[in-house]
Structures are given as structure tokens and as C-alpha cells.
Amino acid sequence: MRVLLTGAAGFLGSHLVDRLLADGHHVVGMDNFLTGQRANLAHVAHEPRFTLVEHDVAQPWPDLGPVDAVLHFASPASPNAASPYGYPNLPIETMLTNSQGTYYGLEYARRYAARFLLASTSEVYGDPQVHPQPETYWGYVNPVGPRAVYDEAKRYAEAMTMAYHRHYGLDVRIVRIFNTYGPRMRLDDGRVIPNFIVQALRHQPLTIYGDGSQTRSFCYVDDLIEGIVRLLHVDAAPFPVNLGNPDEYTILELAQTINRLLQNPGGLRFEPERYLEGDPKRRRPDIQRAKTLLGWWPKVPLEEGLRRTIEDFRHRLHAQSPD
Amino acid sequence: MRVLLTGAAGFLGSHLVDRLLADGHHVVGMDNFLTGQRANLAHVAHEPRFTLVEHDVAQPWPDLGPVDAVLHFASPASPNAASPYGYPNLPIETMLTNSQGTYYGLEYARRYAARFLLASTSEVYGDPQVHPQPETYWGYVNPVGPRAVYDEAKRYAEAMTMAYHRHYGLDVRIVRIFNTYGPRMRLDDGRVIPNFIVQALRHQPLTIYGDGSQTRSFCYVDDLIEGIVRLLHVDAAPFPVNLGNPDEYTILELAQTINRLLQNPGGLRFEPERYLEGDPKRRRPDIQRAKTLLGWWPKVPLEEGLRRTIEDFRHRLHAQSPD
Numbered sequence: 001m002r003v004l005l006t007g008a009a010g011f012l013g014s015h016l017v018d019r020l021l022a023d024g025h026h027v028v029g030m031d032n033f034l035t036g037q038r039a040n041l042a043h044v045a046h047e048p049r050f051t052l053v054e055h056d057v058a059q060p061w062p063d064l065g066p067v068d069a070v071l072h073f074a075s076p077a078s079p080n081a082a083s084p085y086g087y088p089n090l091p092i093e094t095m096l097t098n099s100q101g102t103y104y105g106l107e108y109a110r111r112y113a114a115r116f117l118l119a120s121t122s123e124v125y126g127d128p129q130v131h132p133q134p135e136t137y138w139g140y141v142n143p144v145g146p147r148a149v150y151d152e153a154k155r156y157a158e159a160m161t162m163a164y165h166r167h168y169g170l171d172v173r174i175v176r177i178f179n180t181y182g183p184r185m186r187l188d189d190g191r192v193i194p195n196f197i198v199q200a201l202r203h204q205p206l207t208i209y210g211d212g213s214q215t216r217s218f219c220y221v222d223d224l225i226e227g228i229v230r231l232l233h234v235d236a237a238p239f240p241v242n243l244g245n246p247d248e249y250t251i252l253e254l255a256q257t258i259n260r261l262l263q264n265p266g267g268l269r270f271e272p273e274r275y276l277e278g279d280p281k282r283r284r285p286d287i288q289r290a291k292t293l294l295g296w297w298p299k300v301p302l303e304e305g306l307r308r309t310i311e312d313f314r315h316r317l318h319a320q321s322p323d
Numbered sequence: 324m325r326v327l328l329t330g331a332a333g334f335l336g337s338h339l340v341d342r343l344l345a346d347g348h349h350v351v352g353m354d355n356f357l358t359g360q361r362a363n364l365a366h367v368a369h370e371p372r373f374t375l376v377e378h379d380v381a382q383p384w385p386d387l388g389p390v391d392a393v394l395h396f397a398s399p400a401s402p403n404a405a406s407p408y409g410y411p412n413l414p415i416e417t418m419l420t421n422s423q424g425t426y427y428g429l430e431y432a433r434r435y436a437a438r439f440l441l442a443s444t445s446e447v448y449g450d451p452q453v454h455p456q457p458e459t460y461w462g463y464v465n466p467v468g469p470r471a472v473y474d475e476a477k478r479y480a481e482a483m484t485m486a487y488h489r490h491y492g493l494d495v496r497i498v499r500i501f502n503t504y505g506p507r508m509r510l511d512d513g514r515v516i517p518n519f520i521v522q523a524l525r526h527q528p529l530t531i532y533g534d535g536s537q538t539r540s541f542c543y544v545d546d547l548i549e550g551i552v553r554l555l556h557v558d559a560a561p562f563p564v565n566l567g568n569p570d571e572y573t574i575l576e577l578a579q580t581i582n583r584l585l586q587n588p589g590g591l592r593f594e595p596e597r598y599l600e601g602d603p604k605r606r607r608p609d610i611q612r613a614k615t616l617l618g619w620w621p622k623v624p625l626e627e628g629l630r631r632t633i634e635d636f637r638h639r640l641h642a643q644s645p646d
Contacts, residue, residue: 091486092426099422099479103415124466138465141478143447144497144563146489148482155464156422156479159471163414166469174467240467 002026004067004108006057006101007074009036011185012119012177012221016073017041019225021049028064032056034093035076035085040184057101058093061108069115069232072105072157077121079147080190091149098153099160106164106172115171117232118161120240122178122283123151132284135176135240158240165238173237175228178244178285182221182305183312187320193218193306196255197313200264210273212252217284219245220305223298230294237293244285245298254302261306325349327390327431329380329424330397332359334508335442335500335544339396340364342548344372351387355379357416358399358408363507380424381416384431392438392555395428395480400444402470403513414472421476422483429487429495438494440555441484443563445501445606446474457609458499458563481563488561496560498551501567501608505544505628506635510643516541516629519578520636523587533596535575540607542568543628546621553617560616567608568621577625584629 003020007013008029013036020027026049029041033054044050053064057074075097081088102118109116125133126141133139141151164170181193188194196206227243249257255268290296326343330336331352336359343350349372352364356377367373376387380397398420404411425441432439448456449464456462464474487493504516511517519529550566572580578591613619 091490092483095422095479095483095486096426099418103419126461138449138463140461140463142461143478143481144485148478149486152475152479152482155466155471156418156475158466159475160415160418162467163418163472167414 001068002028002066003069003071004028004030004064005071005073006030006105007036007072007119008052009033009038009040010073011040011182012180012224013073014040014184015182015221015225016071016228017044017050019229021047023229025049027051028053028067030055030057031074034090037184037186057104058096061104066112067108067114069117070105070109071117071119071232072102073119074101075119076150078190079150083188083190085186085188086190087150088146094149095153098157102157102160106160106170110164110168110170115173115232116161116164117173117175117228118157120158120174120176121154122176122242122244122285123147124155124158124176125283126151128283131282132246132286133242134286135242135289162238171236173231174240175231176240176242177224178219178242178283179216180219180221180224180244182309185309187313187316192216192251192254193309194313196258197310198317199266200258200262201310201314201317203264203266205266205269206255206259206264207269207271208251208255209271211270212255213250215248215250215282216254217245217248218302218305219243219298220300223300227290227294227296230296234294241289241293242285242287243290243296244287246285246287247302248284249302257303258306261303261310324391325351325389326392326394327351327353327387328394328396329353329428330359330395330442331375332356332361332363333396334363334505335503335547336396337363337507338505338544338548339394339551340367340373342552344370346552348372350374351376351390353378353380354397357413360507360509380427381419384427389435390431390437392440393428393432394440394442394555395425396442397424398442399473401513402473406511406513408509408511409513410473411469417472418476421480425480425483429483429493433487433491433493438496438555439484439487440496440498440551441480443481443497443499444477445499445565445567445608446470447478447481447499448606449474451606454605455569455607455609456565458565458612485561494559496554497563498554499563499565500547501542501565501606502539503542503544503547503567505632508632510636510639515539515574515577516632517636519581520633521640522589523581523585524633524637524640526587526589528589528592529578529582529587530592530594531574531578532594534593535578536573538571538573538605539577540568540571541625541628542566542621543623546623550613550617550619553619557617564612564616565608565610566613566619567610569608569610570625571607572625580626581629584626584633
């Protein structure tokens with residue numbers, strides 16, 4: 001299989017590159033390194049079955065020859081306004097990557113009668129009024145709120161993907177990805193697991209906003225990639241499929257686990273709750289469809305996933321500041 | 324004031340052209356006549372303060388010189404799948420008109436430090452769970468449903484408009500337009516008022532789907548245009564403003580009124596209810612914000628608006644088939 005993958009230098013994209021190569025496929029990776037990292041692809045630079053194309057997906061795509069599948073994973077994805085890589089600081093790029101990027105990807109798939117897989121997100125559920133969220137739930141998103149540049153752009157991308165399916169009969173798949181963590185996340189990504197691990201590795205107190213009782217569910221990247229590959233290969237699935245880990249942990253439990261694994265003497269530091277308008281108070285996937293359709297569910301326990309992530313972060317943090 | 328108006332040959336666009344010219348402004352109208360009609364602009368062809376540019380708003384815009392305001396009214400807008408002008412038959416064009424069209428319009432406004440006004444829609448509320456709908460309600464829209472090509476594209480357009488306001492400080496306005504009717508609607512538009520008037524003028528029975536108890540609210544076009552002009556000129560309004568008529572009528576009342584005005588001997592014909600997935604069972608604007616901000620509310624009674632619309636339809640239907 002020859003696969004065209006956008007966002008190949010990103011956190012999820014680069015893990016997908018590894019998996020597709022390991023499965024024997026040819027991969028053409030596209031990235032403009034707006035938020036992707038060259039280091040994520042350094043180890044495949046000399047792999048003959050991998051080609052890298054430096055290109056902004058929101059600009060008309062060059063013809064890279066026939067492919068069997070187009071996987072659209074390019075997009076800023078961190079909601080953190082304090083990070084230069086967070087989508088609040090890249091609002092127009094985020095919107096165009098998901099609108100025009102999806103359009104060009106769908107046109108590319110149509111030209112070569114290829115399968116199209118869209119990386120969507122649990123953010124399409126917004127601040128959900130239903131728990132857990134099945135794929136049939138329409139979500140509750142503020143179209144003019146500060147998070148809309150990501151949430152609405154992903155909803156638009158889903159709508160356009162379905163339009164190509166309905167109008168042109170294109171073979172499409174949509175994966176709604178819930179919180180995922182693992183090696184290669186940016187050290188300054190700004191989301192809670194990278195933040196905690198970096199603080200713990202530096203022996204600093206972990207910063208908890210509020211009392212830490214808010215819950216989140218976290219899926220280890222290998223589990224997620226397994227689900228995506230299964231969705232790519234399954235016979236037909238023209239409707240969105242949730243992939244994520246339904247196990248809920250409080251932020252306090254997460255912090256305590258990381259401090260324990262790293263024997264961090266820094267402890268915890270509680271700060272007043274930050275509330276970004278539209279920030280979901282709770283989100284948890286209903287994964288019944290993935291179970292039925294793909295025989296998939298997460299296997300890696302949180303502690304095991306955290307250990308592997310910590311190893312990677314330790315290595316990179318040390319390389320960054322070898323004092 | 325020099326105004327750049329997209330969708331100038333459309334139903335609302337052409338009425339806006341007339342009003343802006345009457346107010347003494349210069350108007351550059353842009354349209355690609357995908358759903359707009361040349362006849363709607365025939366009467367201003369020799370008006371020196373009006374210029375027509377034939378261009379698809381989803382393609383990069385030519386430089387048409389400095390303007391004080393960009394008004395983005397281009398888009399297919401009829402949900403009727405039976406009409407060649409309905410957005411179900413123009414799904415990709417509808418999405419790109421609202422994503423790329425809005426992007427190019429915002430960039431144009433930014434280049435010339437102009438005001439930007441987006442024609443949004445009550446469809447952003449989807450199948451609302453709240454009645455009537457205030458602008459603060461986030462809506463309930465199916466991102467992968469058949470209506471998403473319009474609804475999600477408009478939500479995307481709103482999100483991008485707000486992003487330009489937040490990120491670049493652009494002076495923006497968003498009007499959420501509820502059902503509007505009046506002269507110049509396409510005879511084959513497919514929405515209920517044109518359908519009924521054409522049937523009644525042909526002395527045919529008016530087709531009612533279901534028992535006719537479903538309600539709709541209808542705003543006469545002159546009222547709507549007055550609200551839009553006020554919103555354009557008001558000092559600041561960076562948030563959406565509903566414009567529509569809060570008076571609710573049942574489809575049965577509407578049909579009976581039209582039959583009475585036209586003394587239609589055809590009567591009514593009841594057909595089984597058609598249900599397009601996501602079709603709202605009820606929608607009605609909360610117009611408190613427009614009242615407070617603009618001192619605006621609808622003034623033209625339904626019967627009076629219908630009389631004026633019927634005159635226009637009679638004239639055009641006769642010109643079409645003068646037998």
C-alpha cells in the first residue's frame with residue numbers, strides 16, 4: 001500500500017509513519033513543520049520506503065503520484081495559549097489546515113480513487129451535555145468562542161469528508177481522537193501530561209489548577225495507532241469512530257502517579273482554577289463502535305504508558321540541557 | 324462609503340445593492356451566478372455608482388481598490404434537494420464559498436482596514452433545544468449530517484470572522500439571518516413561500532407535508548435589509564446579531580393566507596411528512612439584542628409582505644410562460 005500522510009512530523013503522524021513502515025507500506029509524508037518536529041522523522045531519513053515532502057497542506061498539493069490512501073493528520077492541536085505551538089496562537093493556520101487541507105486531501109484521494117482518513121477530534125463534542133459521548137451525539141460547541149478555530153474547523157473537515165462520501169462515493173473514514181499521550185509530544189506542548197513530566201523531571205512541584213478533582217481520560221499512543229490502522233483497513237466505515245481510553249483519572253491522581261514514578265521531591269502546587277471559555281469540564285469516549293467494528297480497545301495501562309513517555313522525555317530534556 | 328458586496332446577484336444581495344445605492348454609497352458587486360440571477364441586477368446595469376465583477380469568491384480575489392466595508396452574502400442557501408440551486412446539489416461549492424470566500428473577504432477587509440460583515444444564518448442553531456434562540460445559544464448541529472455542508476460551513480465562517488477580530492482587531496459584524504422572503508426569490512427556490520405562491524398563481528392545490536401544524540417565522544426582505552444596514556453602521560458589534568421575525572405561523576395558516584389573497588380555487592393537498600435528517604422542527608429568533616443595539620424590529624405584516632411578493636412572482640411567472 002502507498003500512503004500519503006499529512007502531519008507526518010507531528011506527534012501522532014510520526015508514530016503512524018513508524019507503524020505503516022513496520023507493516024511493509026510505502027509512506028509519503030507531508031509536513032510544513034509549523035508544529036511538527038524534524039527530530040520525529042530523523043530515524044527514517046534513510047528509509048527507502050519513506051519520502052518526505054515539505055509542503056503546507058492548505059496550499060494546492062503537488063502531484064506525488066498514485067496512492068491507495070490519504071491520511072490527513074496535519075493540524076496544530078494543543079489548546080494551550082501559553083505555547084507558541086498552541087492553536088490560539090495559530091488561529092488562521094489552524095482553520096486553513098483543516099478546511100483547505102481537507103479539501104485538497106479529498107481531491108487527491110478522488111483523483112487516485114484512494115481511501116481518505118480524517119484525523120478528527122473529541123473537541124467536536126465541545127462541552128458535552130452527554131456522558132460518555134457516543135458518535136451519534138452532535139456535540140455542544142460555541143461557534144464564536146476562542147476554541148472555535150480548532151473545534152469548528154474540525155467539524156467543517158468532518159462535514160466536507162462526508163460530503164465527498166455522499167456526493168462522489170469516496171471511501172472515507174473519520175476518527176475522533178480523544179486525549180492521547182506518549183513519546184515525541186513537545187516538551188513545551190502545554191497539555192497536562194507533558195507539563196507534569198517536565199516539572200517532575202526537573203524536581204519541581206507539579207502545578208495543579210483548582211483542586212485537581214476534574215477528570216480526564218488518556219490513551220497511550222500505541223493503542224491509538226493500533227485503532228487507526230484497524231480503521232484504515234476495515235471494509236467500510238463511512239461514519240465517525242471514537243478512539244480513546246474510557247478510563248477516567250482525576251488530575252490529582254495523575255500528578256501523584258507521575259511524582260511517585262519519578263520519586264519527585266517537588267510535590268504539588270495548587271493554583272487558582274484557570275477557565276478557558278468552552279473548556280470541557282469532562283469528556284470520556286463511548287468506544288462501543290470501535291469495539292464492535294474493529295475489535296479494538298486500549299490495552300496499555302496508564303502507569304506503563306507513563307513509564308515509556310517519561311523515558312523519552314528524560315532523554316530529550318537531557319539532550320536539551322545536559323547540565 | 325465604498326462597499327464590496329459578494330453574492331450581489333442573489334435574493335438578499337440584490338436588495339442590499341438597491342438599498343446601499345439609494346443611501347448614496349458606491350457598490351462593487353461580486354457574483355459568479357452559480358445561484359444568483361443576472362435579472363436581479365439588470366435595473367442597475369447603467370448606474371455609475373455600481374460595478375459588477377464576475378468572480379467565484381472561493382478563488383483568490385482580484386484587487387478592486389480600497390473599500391470601507393466588505394459584505395459577504397455569497398452562498399447557496401436553499402436546503403431543497405429537488406432544486407438545482409439547493410445546497411444539497413452544490414455541497415462542495417457551498418462549503419468553499421463559506422470557508423475560502425470568508426477567508427478572502429476577511430483578508431480583503433484587513434488589507435484596506437475595512438469593516439467586515441458576514442451573512443450568517445439561523446441554521447447555525449441547527450435543531451435547537453432552546454426556544455426562542457438567543458445569540459448566546461451554541462446550537463445543536465449534526466457535523467456529519469446532510470445539512471452540514473451549509474450549517475457547518477456557516478459556523479466555520481463565524482469562527483473565522485471572530486478569529487480575525489480577536490487576532491487582528493478587525494472590525495467585524497455577524498448577522499444571523501432567519502427565514503426571509505420577498506420579491507426576487509427564485510421561482511424554483513424550493514422553500515415554502517415561493518412554492519405556495521407559484522402553486523397558487525397556477526391555480527394548483529398548495530402541497531402541505533404532514534398536517535401543516537409545524538410553525539415557521541418569516542421576515543419580509545425590506546425589514547431584514549433595514550436591520551443589516553443598521554448593523555453595518557452601528558459603532559461596534561463584534562458578536563452575532565439575530566435578525567428575523569419572531570411571529571410564528573403554522574404552515575397551514577400560511578397556505579390559507581396565500582390561497583385567500585390569490586383567491587386560489589385549487590385549495591390544499593396534504594402529503595405524508597417529509598423529514599430531512601436534521602430539519603429543525605421549530606426555530607424562532609430572540610431579537611432582544613437587535614432591539615437594544617439597533618433599535619430594530621420587523622414592521623411589515625405577513626399579509627402585506629405576501630402581497631408585494633405575489634406581485635413580483637406574478638410578473639415573472641407571466642414573463643416566463645405568457646400563455
